[in-house]
Every structure is written in C-alpha cells, then in structure tokens.
Amino acid sequence: MxxxxxxxxxxxxxxxxxxxxxxxxLCDVYDEHGAPIYHDLAANDGFEVQEIVRAVRAVPGAVLDLAAGSGRFTFPLLALGRPVTALDLSEDMLGLLRGRLRAAPARLRAGCTVVHADMAGFDLGTSFPTIVLGTTSLSLLDSAGRRRLFRSVAEHLAPGGQFLFTVLERxxxxxxxxxxxxxxxxxxxxxxxxxxxxxxxxxxxxxxxxxxxxxxxxxxxxxxxxITDVAAAEQELAEVSLRITERRSLTPSANRHHVTLLKAVHAG
Ligand SMILES: C[S@@+](CC[C@H](N)C(=O)[O-])C[C@H]1O[C@@H](n2cnc3c(N)ncnc32)[C@H](O)[C@@H]1O
Incomplete structure (x- = not known):
C-alpha cells in the first residue's frame, strides 16, 4: 500500500x-497502528451487516467483498455458506483478517480467499454473482478511482448478478x-x-x-x-452499463450521516 x-x-x-x-x-486509520484501533471499533459495530447479509441471500453463489478490512462482512457471509473473496489494499487490515481466519472453524476458513489489491482497478480472472462494497467505503476513492472501480465491478459481475454498496450523504x-x-x-x-x-x-x-x-x-x-452522493454514483455506474434497481435508506434522511444501501445490476 x-x-x-x-x-x-x-x-x-x-x-x-x-x-x-x-x-x-499521528497515524492512518488502516496502517499498522491504526488497523487494530479500527478493528476494535468495527468488531463492536453491527451497522449495515444485517441488511447486507439479507440482500446477499437473494442471489445464490460466491461473493466478492471489496474493502473487506478485518472481515466485518466477510465472516457473516462465510457463515451463510458462501465462498467469499475478501479484497483489501491494506496489508495491516488483511493481517487482522488472516488472524481471524486462522482462529475460525475450518469450514469458514476453507471458504475464504484473501486478495491484496486496489479496488480501484482489479483483475481476478473470474466473475461473482454478488459484489459487496459496504461501510460507505466508496468514499475512499476519488472520482477517477470510482470510475475504475465501477469498470472492474462491471467486468467481474456475473450475468444476473448484483452489486450491493452503501453511500454516505449529509x-x-x-x-x-x-x-x-x-x-x-x-x-x-x-x-x-x-x-x-x-x-x-x-x-x-x-x-x-x-x-x-x-x-x-x-x-x-x-x-x-x-464525499460522493447517490446521483453521482448512479451516473458513473451508467457509464459502464450498470443500473441501480433498488435503494434503501438505512438511517433517517435528516441524519448527519444518511446512509443508503443500493443494488446495481447489468443494464439491459
Ligand atoms: C471503512 S473500512 C471497511 C472495512 C470493512 N468492510 C468493515 O466494514 O469493517 C475501509 C477499508 O477499505 C480499505 N481500502 C482503502 N482504500 C482501498 C482501496 N483503494 N482498495 C481496497 N481497499 C481499500 C481499507 O484498508 C479498509 O480496510
């Protein structure tokens, strides 16, 4: 990184x-000093998890968990019995994920593939029925990065597949x-x-x-x-022929942190 x-x-x-x-x-949130602190907070935070798991259930098959971190979504998805590819750019966050996998039951460990890569442009040589980008991590990329991300998502999303992601607006x-x-x-x-x-x-x-x-x-x-918003994401997705088909507020719309869960699919 x-x-x-x-x-x-x-x-x-x-x-x-x-x-x-x-x-x-001073440290970065995802470096060797920040990652354990982020993980301590994330491990105590169930926000989005239930909604993402419920949405994933709708489409059978493997899941690509983008910006997976220490596995806040990865483990509940593995527990569903889904093969999960967990991708992240921070070796420090992935180190925590690998440690948790080592301590997990063998059947969960066997279902997980850990990938060190940049979500803003990746090539995994396979496709996924579901791709997840939770915790409003879309905002970690600038507009050029988001465009590369969405292109990679379009290339890796199986026909009939779903891209689930969350957006934070004020x-x-x-x-x-x-x-x-x-x-x-x-x-x-x-x-x-x-x-x-x-x-x-x-x-x-x-x-x-x-x-x-x-x-x-x-x-x-x-x-x-x-900062990004749903309208900008929708426009950028359209450039790679992905279309938003579902949107659901996870917090009241007048909240400082208004979070929306979106589902996008191949257009046409
Ligand atoms: C807000 S955390 C979310 C982690 C996990 N999904 C969770 O809910 O706890 C954002 C994650 O994105 C990762 N990240 C930041 N930039 C990235 C990039 N360009 N590509 C892949 N991962 C990235 C960070 O290392 C961090 O693990």
Whole structure:
C-alpha cells in the first residue's frame, strides 16, 4: 500500500491532539497502528451487516467483498455458506483478517480467499454473482478511482448478478462542522471519533483518539475521506452499463450521516 500522507486534522481533534502534546503519534486509520484501533471499533459495530447479509441471500453463489478490512462482512457471509473473496489494499487490515481466519472453524476458513489489491482497478480472472462494497467505503476513492472501480465491478459481475454498496450523504445541512462521538471498541476501550465535515465541503476528516489514553504514546488515527452522493454514483455506474434497481435508506434522511444501501445490476 502506498504510504498515505497524514496531516494534522482541523478543529476539536487538533485541539485535543495539541493538549496531549508530544505523546501523540499521528497515524492512518488502516496502517499498522491504526488497523487494530479500527478493528476494535468495527468488531463492536453491527451497522449495515444485517441488511447486507439479507440482500446477499437473494442471489445464490460466491461473493466478492471489496474493502473487506478485518472481515466485518466477510465472516457473516462465510457463515451463510458462501465462498467469499475478501479484497483489501491494506496489508495491516488483511493481517487482522488472516488472524481471524486462522482462529475460525475450518469450514469458514476453507471458504475464504484473501486478495491484496486496489479496488480501484482489479483483475481476478473470474466473475461473482454478488459484489459487496459496504461501510460507505466508496468514499475512499476519488472520482477517477470510482470510475475504475465501477469498470472492474462491471467486468467481474456475473450475468444476473448484483452489486450491493452503501453511500454516505449529509442529511443535516444546518448541523455543526464537527461532531464528536464517544464510541466503545470490543476491548472496552473508548474512543472519541471526530467527524469534521462542513456542509458542502469536498471532503471530510475522520479522526479517532483514545478517550482515556494510558500513559505512553497515544495513537491518533486520521483520514481525509471523499464525499460522493447517490446521483453521482448512479451516473458513473451508467457509464459502464450498470443500473441501480433498488435503494434503501438505512438511517433517517435528516441524519448527519444518511446512509443508503443500493443494488446495481447489468443494464439491459
Ligand atoms: C471503512 S473500512 C471497511 C472495512 C470493512 N468492510 C468493515 O466494514 O469493517 C475501509 C477499508 O477499505 C480499505 N481500502 C482503502 N482504500 C482501498 C482501496 N483503494 N482498495 C481496497 N481497499 C481499500 C481499507 O484498508 C479498509 O480496510
């Protein structure tokens, strides 16, 4: 994975980092220091999982789990009895996934193929009845990356197959620029998750800082994340002859984080 540029986040996250002083090590959310923190939070977060699993059930056969991370969707899909190809760009996230697979029952382990690749342009030499891109990870790509992603999806989607993905839009135009949520990970560690997203901005900054850091170095993970919307995705999908056929709000539309689950299929 190319080393991402890590920059000091703005706003309240910056203020907190400055308070903590030289104990702070800024890191990326998916690098060797950030990945265990992201996984701790993800492992305690069931958002989207039930909806994705339900949608996958509608079409039999293998699943390609894009931006699979440590396997938040991969394991429930393997538990359905589906062969799953889990693709991710971060070796650190895939290391966590491989560790979880080693500890899993043999029948789950046997169903999983782990692939280190960029979702913005991949060639797996096979097709899948279902391709999943959850956790609004579409926003990790810029528009050129999304176009390459959608082309790869079109090339890998079997006839009659479904592409399931989620999109994050801001539903509260009048809300504050920054929101801080205190969230517990599976370990019990609590984190302050800063979302710096002025309405109308071209990107947002997500920063995760331990709420009650122990003595010693404090890892603060931060990422600049793109903004996309359903209309833009729909247009980009049409360029590769994919058509959205179903859309379902997973959160109230006036929420700061309005998430929509979409299903796209080959057009025509
Ligand atoms: C928000 S996490 C989602 C992980 C997992 N699906 C989950 O729900 O916990 C985003 C994941 O996308 C991966 N990622 C970021 N850019 C990527 C890219 N260009 N290609 C593939 N994976 C990427 C990160 O390494 C990370 O594991």
């Amino acid at each position: 190319t080393t991402p540029t890590i920059t000091m986040p703005p706003g309240l996250a910056r203020r907190r980092i400055e308070q903590l002083g030289d104990r702070v090590r 539903g509260d135009a009048a809300g504050p620029d920054e929101q801080v949520d205190r969230v517990a990970g599976l370990s019990g560690t609590r984190y302050d998750v800063h979302d710096h997203w002025p309405a109308g901005a071209a990107s947002r900054v997500v920063t995760i800082i331990p709420a009650e850091p122990a003595p010693g170095p404090v890892y603060a993970c931060t990422d600049v994340v793109g």
